[in-house]
Amino acid sequence: MVSAILFNILILSGLAVLAAIVLYWASQKFAVQESPLVGQIYEILPHANCGACGRAGCQDFASICANASAEEFQNLNCPVGGRKVMEKIATLKGVQAGEAERKCAVLRCNGSCQNAPDKVVYTGMKSCRAAHSVMSGRSGCPNGCLRMGDCVQVCQYGALSLDKETGLPVVDYKKCTSCGACVKRCPRGLFEIRPIQENMQVYVACRNQQKGAVARKNCKVACIACGKCRQINDTISIENNLSYIPPSISAPEEGEKLAASCPVKAIHFRQNMIEGD
Amino acid sequence: MKTKTFSIGGIHISKHKSSAQIPVEELALPDIVHIPVKQHIGTPAKIKVKIGDKVKVGTLLAEADGIISANVFSSISGEVKKIEEINDGKGWLVTVITIEREGDEFEPYMDLSDDLMTDISDDKEALRQVIRSAGIVGMGGAGFPTAVKTSIPEGKKADTLIINGIECEPYLTADSRLMEEKAEQIIIGVRILNKILGIQNAIIAIDENKPRAIAKLTQITKRYVGVNVRVCKSIYPQGGEKQLINTITEREVPSGMLPIDVGCVVQNVATVYAIYEAVQKHIPLFRRILTVSGDMNDNPRNYLVRVGTPISFVLKQNKVDMEKVGKVIIGGPMMGQTIAALDAPVTKMTSGIILLSKETSDKPESTSCIRCGKCVDACPMGLMPLNIRQAVNENNKEELRLLHVQDCVQCGSCSFVCPAKIPLLDFCKIGKFELSRK
Numbered sequence: 086m087v088s089a090i091l092f093n094i095l096i097l098s099g100l101a102v103l104a105a106i107v108l109y110w111a112s113q114k115f116a117v118q119e120s121p122l123v124g125q126i127y128e129i130l131p132h133a134n135c136g137a138c139g140r141a142g143c144q145d146f147a148s149i150c151a152n153a154s155a156e157e158f159q160n161l162n163c164p165v166g167g168r169k170v171m172e173k174i175a176t177l178k179g180v181q182a183g184e185a186e187r188k189c190a191v192l193r194c195n196g197s198c199q200n201a202p203d204k205v206v207y208t209g210m211k212s213c214r215a216a217h218s219v220m221s222g223r224s225g226c227p228n229g230c231l232r233m234g235d236c237v238q239v240c241q242y243g244a245l246s247l248d249k250e251t252g253l254p255v256v257d258y259k260k261c262t263s264c265g266a267c268v269k270r271c272p273r274g275l276f277e278i279r280p281i282q283e284n285m286q287v288y289v290a291c292r293n294q295q296k297g298a299v300a301r302k303n304c305k306v307a308c309i310a311c312g313k314c315r316q317i318n319d320t321i322s323i324e325n326n327l328s329y330i331p332p333s334i335s336a337p338e339e340g341e342k343l344a345a346s347c348p349v350k351a352i353h354f355r356q357n358m359i360e361g362d
Numbered sequence: 363m364k365t366k367t368f369s370i371g372g373i374h375i376s377k378h379k380s381s382a383q384i385p386v387e388e389l390a391l392p393d394i395v396h397i398p399v400k401q402h403i404g405t406p407a408k409i410k411v412k413i414g415d416k417v418k419v420g421t422l423l424a425e426a427d428g429i430i431s432a433n434v435f436s437s438i439s440g441e442v443k444k445i446e447e448i449n450d451g452k453g454w455l456v457t458v459i460t461i462e463r464e465g466d467e468f469e470p471y472m473d474l475s476d477d478l479m480t481d482i483s484d485d486k487e488a489l490r491q492v493i494r495s496a497g498i499v500g501m502g503g504a505g506f507p508t509a510v511k512t513s514i515p516e517g518k519k520a521d522t523l524i525i526n527g528i529e530c531e532p533y534l535t536a537d538s539r540l541m542e543e544k545a546e547q548i549i550i551g552v553r554i555l556n557k558i559l560g561i562q563n564a565i566i567a568i569d570e571n572k573p574r575a576i577a578k579l580t581q582i583t584k585r586y587v588g589v590n591v592r593v594c595k596s597i598y599p600q601g602g603e604k605q606l607i608n609t610i611t612e613r614e615v616p617s618g619m620l621p622i623d624v625g626c627v628v629q630n631v632a633t634v635y636a637i638y639e640a641v642q643k644h645i646p647l648f649r650r651i652l653t654v655s656g657d658m659n660d661n662p663r664n665y666l667v668r669v670g671t672p673i674s675f676v677l678k679q680n681k682v683d684m685e686k687v688g689k690v691i692i693g694g695p696m697m698g699q700t701i702a703a704l705d706a707p708v709t710k711m712t713s714g715i716i717l718l719s720k721e722t723s724d725k726p727e728s729t730s731c732i733r734c735g736k737c738v739d740a741c742p743m744g745l746m747p748l749n750i751r752q753a754v755n756e757n758n759k760e761e762l763r764l765l766h767v768q769d770c771v772q773c774g775s776c777s778f779v780c781p782a783k784i785p786l787l788d789f790c791k792i793g794k795f796e797l798s799r800k
Contacts, residue, residue: 205453208723208725209725209785209788210785212792214795214796215788215789215792217795218788218791218795219452220452221452221453225449227453227455295455
């Protein structure tokens with residue numbers, strides 16, 4: 086009896102020793118030499134794993150930062166952590182951080198409850214994507230905001246909220262990290278990531294591609310493609326009855342003029358967006 | 363007679379076929395029609411008329427643009443007033459040709475007599491050409507051009523022709539009335555399809571809840587060798603193409619493939635009747651039978667309606683009290699879509715106008731999923747709607763692909779049976795949408 090127990094213990098201990106030897110050998114043989122820098126950089130990063138930098142996640146971005154040359158590092162940017170995080174990484178690496186411009190999401194629609202009143206009663210599931218599959222829109226605009234807040238749900242930084250009065254999602258520019266989750270979620274592609282130029286931004290808050298007269302029937306602030314903004318700067322494109330201000334246009338220089346030129350107030354000019362930044 | 367059904371899923375729903383015994387009547391002609399240039403799946407037809415042109419019933423208004431497209435014919439005689447964009451009911455704008463009626467003149471090439479033409483003289487290619495030029499599309503609701511469906515791609519072989527006379531949606535009776543009233547014509551239409559496809563046999567599948575149509579067609583098919591009536595169990599969605607193939611042939615259409623890949627061609631009875639009219643009577647597709655019914659309708663009717671007739675006009679002729687109506691649905695109540703603008707026109711694909719009361723159209727509050735699995739039992743495609751909902755909430759596209767959300771036929775069985783009243787079909791639609799976009 087005792088000998089049987091002893092025998093078992095001996096066999097198992099023998100196996101354990103054998104396994105330990107194999108594991109030790111494997112850990113030495115297949116060890117991956119990782120720069121300690123990657124781990125340090127990873128610690129600095131925000132750990133959001135949002136993919137806004139265009140990489141698979143924070144770990145991936147950390148290894149890219151670690152392996153980047155001083156020149157390559159200039160072009161790298163973590164939109165969530167912003168300049169502060171990039172500067173920390175730069176000091177760690179002993180290089181200069183790039184001059185990445187700050188960006189944020191903007192809603193290219195102003196079809197609020199007041200500007201584009203409801204024409205139909207929607208009783209289905211409270212989700213923009215579900216509504217998008219059965220109708221063109223509560224106001225009749227086939228490109229406008231459905232005002233049910235799928236974007237609010239997907240924002241992991243709490244930068245979006247539905248305004249009770251207008252029904253439209255509002256971007257909190259202080260919190261927005263330009264990760265682009267809302268851009269991917271919105272079934273109508275109403276969000277755009279645009280640079281903030283000296284605390285200012287100018288953009289066309291409309292995506293309606295119908296003819297002016299048709300669009301105006303549903304929404305008071307729809308772009309009618311009159312072309313007045315184009316007279317100020319001819320890089321503004323007007324396609325499919327819709328004007329688009331490219332991000333290359335300087336908001337501080339021309340924003341005010343452009344906003345004033347729009348007869349339907351579809352061009353939005355924002356100032357003092359991030360105070361004290 | 364033993365009834366058959368498909369192997370997985372399906373639900374029992376009350377059929378409400380209150381208009382099943384009411385003969386088809388011709389609807390009064392509207393003063394104005396809006397004929398959409400796109401009444402099918404594919405590219406919109408190219409407009410061939412100008413404003414001010416005088417047209418007759420059967421004049422070609424728009425020509426098929428490309429292979430997957432269909433001709434559009436005038437449904438009334440009069441003057442082309444406008445070529446405009448109007449609301450299709452769901453809020454999207456569609457290009458329509460607006461015609462104001464003057465009298466009721468037909469193009470002389472049509473044979474409008476009731477004589478039965480039994481001899482099929484044309485050859486295969488000529489017959490297919492007639493179907494193509496008559497603008498015939500699948501009239502069960504999908505609107506796929508019939509000429510394309512009847513041309514079998516190279517390397518594939520059709521061995522079974524199934525005629526879909528199931529009409530499993532509640533309230534709808536248009537197909538059932540058609541089978542009772544035009545039984546012989548339908549059989550000749552089947553013969554034409556036989557000739558085009560080079561198949562000797564055909565199976566007409568009818569739901570067991572249509573005893574008169576079954577009796578009538580069984581009696582007539584005795585005289586036609588090879589055409590058989592098969593009675594199917596009254597279960598939803600028996601009329602789905604893939605479900606019907608499974609019922610009749612016990613074959614399963616693999617994921618992402620078409621019926622022709624398993625050697626089947628399925629045509630709706632209304633389409634078959636349109637083929638008969640086009641080939642034997644030279645009548646293009648400009649009218650269709652539709653049911654006006656619903657729990658808010660005391661006057662259920664089957665109407666022969668000209669394409670382009672505004673839905674508001676049909677409802678007016680039916681003397682509907684719009685005050686009490688909560689919802690107007692185009693198609694059946696299970697798969698049809700609610701419309702918001704009643705000026706939308708009737709198209710080749712409109713099989714019914716269903717009016718629901720405010721109480722029935724209210725969406726119930728949904729509660730938490732209790733993982734009972736009823737939706738899995740009900741799904742005729744063998745999907746797991748509860749897991750699809752989970753994957754949509756997590757926005758997990760990989761999982762959605764593994765759950766084969768793309769195979770969903772949107773029959774709505776899952777939402778119907780869910781005891782927690784979760785709109786599972788909406789989740790499946792979102793899943794399909796997420797997978798389809800870039």
